[in-house]
Amino acid sequence: xxxxxxxxxxxxxxxQVEVREAALREAWAAWPEVASGRxxxxxxxxxxxxxxxxxxxxxxxxxxxxxxxxxxxxxxxGPSGCGKTTxxxxxxxxxxxxxxxxxxxxxVLHPSGxxxxxxxxxxxxxxxxxxxxxxxxxxxxKSIFENVAFGLRMKGVRGRSEIADRVEAAIKAAAxxxxxxxxxxxxAYDLSGGQQQRLCIARALATEPxxxxxxxxxxxxxxxxxxxxxxxxxxxxxxxxxxxVTHNMQQAGRVSDFTAFMYLGxxxxxxxxxxxxxxxxxxxxxxxxxxRFG
Amino acid sequence: MTPLxxxxxxRRCQDAAFQVLGASLTVVALLVLGALVLDLAKTxxxxxxxxxxxxxxxxxxxxxxxxxxIVGSFYVxxxxxxxxxPLGVAAGxxxxxxxxxxxxxxxxxxxxxxLAGVPSIVYGLMALSLFVYTFGLGESILAGxxxxxxxxxxxxxxxxxxxxxxxxxxxxxxxxxxxxTRWQVVRHHLLPYSTGGIATGxxxxxxRAIGETAxxxxxxxxxxxxxxxxxxxxxxxxEDGGGLYGPFEWLDSGFTVLPIQMFNWVSRPGxxxxxxxxxxxxxxxxxxxxLNALAIVVRSRMRRRIRW
Amino acid sequence: MVQPRxxxxxxxxxxxxxxxxDAAAALRVRRxxxxxxxxxxxxxxxxxxxxxxxxxxxxLISESVPFFRAVGLKDFLTxxxxxxxxxxxxxxxxxxxxxxxxxxxxxxxxxxxxxxIIAIWLSEFAPARLxxxxxxxxxxxxxxxxxxYGYFALLFVTPLLQRxxxxxxxxxxxxxxxxxxxxIIPYVSSLSEDAMRAVPMLLREGSFAVGGNKIVTAxxxxxxxxxxxxxxxxxxxxxxxxxxxxIVAVAAGQQPLIVDPARPLDALNPGQPGATITxxxxxxxxxxVQHGEIGYQAIFAAGLTLFVATLGxxxxxxxxxxxxRQAY
Numbered sequence: 001x002x003x004x005x006x007x008x009x010x011x012x013x014x015x016q017v018e019v020r021e022a023a024l025r026e027a028w029a030a031w032p033e034v035a036s037g038r039x040x041x042x043x044x045x046x047x048x049x050x051x052x053x054x055x056x057x058x059x060x061x062x063x064x065x066x067x068x069x070x071x072x073x074x075x076x077x078g079p080s081g082c083g084k085t086t087x088x089x090x091x092x093x094x095x096x097x098x099x100x101x102x103x104x105x106x107x108v109l110h111p112s113g114x115x116x117x118x119x120x121x122x123x124x125x126x127x128x129x130x131x132x133x134x135x136x137x138x139x140x141x142k143s144i145f146e147n148v149a150f151g152l153r154m155k156g157v158r159g160r161s162e163i164a165d166r167v168e169a170a171i172k173a174a175a176x177x178x179x180x181x182x183x184x185x186x187x188a189y190d191l192s193g194g195q196q197q198r199l200c201i202a203r204a205l206a207t208e209p210x211x212x213x214x215x216x217x218x219x220x221x222x223x224x225x226x227x228x229x230x231x232x233x234x235x236x237x238x239x240x241x242x243x244x245v246t247h248n249m250q251q252a253g254r255v256s257d258f259t260a261f262m263y264l265g266x267x268x269x270x271x272x273x274x275x276x277x278x279x280x281x282x283x284x285x286x287x288x289x290x291x292r293f294g
Numbered sequence: 295m296t297p298l299x300x301x302x303x304x305r306r307c308q309d310a311a312f313q314v315l316g317a318s319l320t321v322v323a324l325l326v327l328g329a330l331v332l333d334l335a336k337t338x339x340x341x342x343x344x345x346x347x348x349x350x351x352x353x354x355x356x357x358x359x360x361x362x363x364i365v366g367s368f369y370v371x372x373x374x375x376x377x378x379x380p381l382g383v384a385a386g387x388x389x390x391x392x393x394x395x396x397x398x399x400x401x402x403x404x405x406x407x408x409l410a411g412v413p414s415i416v417y418g419l420m421a422l423s424l425f426v427y428t429f430g431l432g433e434s435i436l437a438g439x440x441x442x443x444x445x446x447x448x449x450x451x452x453x454x455x456x457x458x459x460x461x462x463x464x465x466x467x468x469x470x471x472x473x474x475t476r477w478q479v480v481r482h483h484l485l486p487y488s489t490g491g492i493a494t495g496x497x498x499x500x501x502r503a504i505g506e507t508a509x510x511x512x513x514x515x516x517x518x519x520x521x522x523x524x525x526x527x528x529x530x531x532x533e534d535g536g537g538l539y540g541p542f543e544w545l546d547s548g549f550t551v552l553p554i555q556m557f558n559w560v561s562r563p564g565x566x567x568x569x570x571x572x573x574x575x576x577x578x579x580x581x582x583x584x585l586n587a588l589a590i591v592v593r594s595r596m597r598r599r600i601r602w
Numbered sequence: 603m604v605q606p607r608x609x610x611x612x613x614x615x616x617x618x619x620x621x622x623x624d625a626a627a628a629l630r631v632r633r634x635x636x637x638x639x640x641x642x643x644x645x646x647x648x649x650x651x652x653x654x655x656x657x658x659x660x661x662l663i664s665e666s667v668p669f670f671r672a673v674g675l676k677d678f679l680t681x682x683x684x685x686x687x688x689x690x691x692x693x694x695x696x697x698x699x700x701x702x703x704x705x706x707x708x709x710x711x712x713x714x715x716x717x718x719i720i721a722i723w724l725s726e727f728a729p730a731r732l733x734x735x736x737x738x739x740x741x742x743x744x745x746x747x748x749x750x751y752g753y754f755a756l757l758f759v760t761p762l763l764q765r766x767x768x769x770x771x772x773x774x775x776x777x778x779x780x781x782x783x784x785x786i787i788p789y790v791s792s793l794s795e796d797a798m799r800a801v802p803m804l805l806r807e808g809s810f811a812v813g814g815n816k817i818v819t820a821x822x823x824x825x826x827x828x829x830x831x832x833x834x835x836x837x838x839x840x841x842x843x844x845x846x847x848x849i850v851a852v853a854a855g856q857q858p859l860i861v862d863p864a865r866p867l868d869a870l871n872p873g874q875p876g877a878t879i880t881x882x883x884x885x886x887x888x889x890x891v892q893h894g895e896i897g898y899q900a901i902f903a904a905g906l907t908l909f910v911a912t913l914g915x916x917x918x919x920x921x922x923x924x925x926x927r928q929a930y
Contacts, residue, residue, distance in 0.1 A: 122306075127813045305815040323740065329754075333757070419662065575750045582746065
């Protein structure tokens with residue numbers, strides 16, 4: 001695998017991107033499912049190459065390399081402390097908000113070829129292109145409308161009608177429109193937990209991101225709300241790439257196309273979801289799936 | 295540049311600009327403090343001398359000193375401390391450990407919050423009518439000390455409550471589990487553990503009391519005192535009756551305090567007394583800042599010793 | 603043969619020692635009495651705080667009743683002249699009230715914006731170590747005795763202002779107000795910063811995740827979320843400014859403003875001397891006023907006005923602080 005330290009490799013130019021794409025297609029092609037012709041290799045949205053991450057002296061992510069498929073749902077699973085949330089938060093440079101954090105490696109976005117964690121790349125720009133939904137719903141102390149419009153205003157969108165249209169589209173995409181269309185100016189805190197989380201999803205969708213990151217989005221919600229959000233995540237596949245961290249294996253099985261299993265900071269196994277759950281390649285994966293530890 | 299890039303560049307400039315604004319305003323505020331200290335030092339440092347500290351006020355600026363003011367402040371502080379500490383700590387203990395969450399306790403809490411914000415001169419007015427006239431204490435050290443004690447009482451109460459609140463639940467439960475009564479838990483466990491926090495609060499409260507001027511002016515602390523309150527058990531002059539002063543006669547004496555002396559000198563027209571005022575100000579600031587520094591030392595010492 | 607136990611006991615009565623239960627019971631009773639007694643003592647101490655307030659209210663009211671009988675509440679509140687020394691004395695509180703108002707306004711014009719900006723900077727921008735060093739030093743500003751601030755305002759700030767405005771009188775409300783404002787900065791900044799730091803990081807992350815930068819997150823997300831705590835800080839600052847005595851007594855002079863009903867706005871100019879309610883009380887106390895005279899009672903009427911004003915602010919501040927603590 002290609003390894004690169006922080007800042008020592010330039011943003012890949014078009015030729016390097018092509019070479020890399022070709023190498024990945026080869027790797028995909030080696031899979032039995034693809035080789036047998038049953039599945040076409042999906043295009044890559046984000047290519048994680050030897051990504052490592054340190055909190056101070058502690059290495060939380062150890063040289064992870066996986067491809068994130070375009071407009072599919074990829075799930076990150078693993079026991080507590082395995083590094084899956086840390087890995088997720090690398091994608092939108094959340095770690096930049098805190099001190100004593102260090103990245104190594106690359107996350108290359110396609111088709112632009114931008115390396116997300118290159119220090120020269122502006123994190124604010126990344127966050128406009130890659131949205132995030134958090135574990136606990138965290139709407140702003142504003143109205144429902146203003147919550148969703150916030151990201152648009154950050155991007156510099158001005159026209160009142162344009163903002164109103166895009167807010168409506170985002171809330172509809174989050175399957176929340178029917179419940180709030182008549183009270184857009186009311187405070188977001190009036191909504192229930194599940195509604196607030198869908199509002200946060202709408203907020204992330206409003207900026208029309210290329211990718212949305214979900215950090216255990218249903219762990220604070222009841223089963224009914226959870227089911228609605230899982231439905232929603234599946235429906236988002238058509239327009240955005242989804243990367244979801246979940247503690248709940250069954251949820252990963254229900255919702256995702258690809259699953260990555262991490263343990264103690266290392267990527268143990270990455271494959272199509274059915275394969276990981278029904279016929280895992282590594283023994284560790286099999287032990288985790290069957291509940292031998294957790 | 296695309297519009298998006300322009301927006302992003304604008305946002306970064308915004309952040310940088312505010313960093314500069316916030317940091318400079320903070321520096322300016324601190325510079326004002328520095329200017330104050332330097333200005334005082336420039337005018338008053340030359341005047342500070344042993345004779346200044348030990349002379350009485352006088353109509354001649356070069357001969358005037360703060361002896362009576364320092365001694366007066368000291369005596370008043372003794373009365374204040376002996377009144378406010380027991381009363382305030384006791385009230386704080388009651389509110390934190392004994393009282394239940396009912397309307398009465400809430401009323402006391404609102405009341406203390408209000409008392410902490412009542413202007414100090416209102417305390418002086420109350421003391422004038424109550425202590426000086428109704429109780430007949432006259433314009434004495436006792437009256438002054440009691441006034442300041444009531445003034446700093448809310449601070450001591452709040453400090454006691456905060457100190458008690460910081461003792462973790464499992465320590466209390468361990469004490470109760472040994473079969474102790476509430477008073478025993480308070481006396482043998484809670485008070486000893488919270489002494490550091492209470493001491494810090496008391497020191498800060500006293501540093502505030504030392505600088506208080508208005509309430510003492512109101513009760514009649516005089517601005518020209520050329521004598522010292524009678525030290526207990528020292529000889530009394532023949533013309534006043536001879537013998538020894540009793541142990542409590544000093545409480546009855548007229549007095550002045552350091553901030554009032556400084557106020558008096560600042561109010562005089564002309565340059566002559568300004569150096570004196572500045573020198574008195576330096577002594578005041580040294581005392582106040584010294585006490586604040588002591589509080590910080592006590593607090594960090596206590597933090598190191600007790601580890602929950 | 604087995605002996606029945608009863609007969610064995612009956613045959614040999616045993617001398618039992620004094621039961622330890624009695625001594626233990628006596629000790630328990632004693633401890634319970636002490637506990638109860640101490641509870642009573644401590645409750646008395648707590649109740650003393652109520653006694654203080656009742657004392658203040660009773661004294662202020664009872665001492666000013668004769669004054670109000672002589673002067674009349676309506677005249678007191680609406681008369682625009684405060685001239686106790688005149689042959690025909692007038693006791694309208696408007697000049698003193700205006701003096702308090704002007705100095706407070708000047709002080710707040712400094713303390714509120716500067717305190718808020720410093721609070722936002724400390725909470726959202728400054729690194730943790732810098733914040734921990736700066737905060738206590740800033741709080742020293744509040745620890746300086748106010749008479750020293752008065753000296754500073756009269757002898758340093760006013761000459762400085764006079765260089766900008768040559769006509770400025772020696773005693774003026776501007777210098778006093780500015781210095782008062784600087785003194786109040788830590789009241790505003792410390793409480794506001796505490797309120798903002800209590801806002802959970804999760805809310806900030808939501809803003810950053812959608813492309814926000816620090817200042818937008820601070821002003822559009824954190825500040826509104828901490829609003830009740832910040833409002834409590836503002837109210838505390840107002841209360842402090844209204845009640846301040848020595849700075850204004852030294853630097854703003856003890857001459858009540860001249861309020862001309864024909865040109866009321868002239869009185870709002872801070873570039874002139876003006877006694878506040880508090881400075882008036884000090885000036886009377888410095889003089890020779892006999893117990894029972896109307897001059898003596900006037901200071902209680904003034905004090906009552908002051909107490910009522912700050913009572914409103916203090917209670918509002920307390921309720922706001924409770925709301926902010928409950929939110930998180």
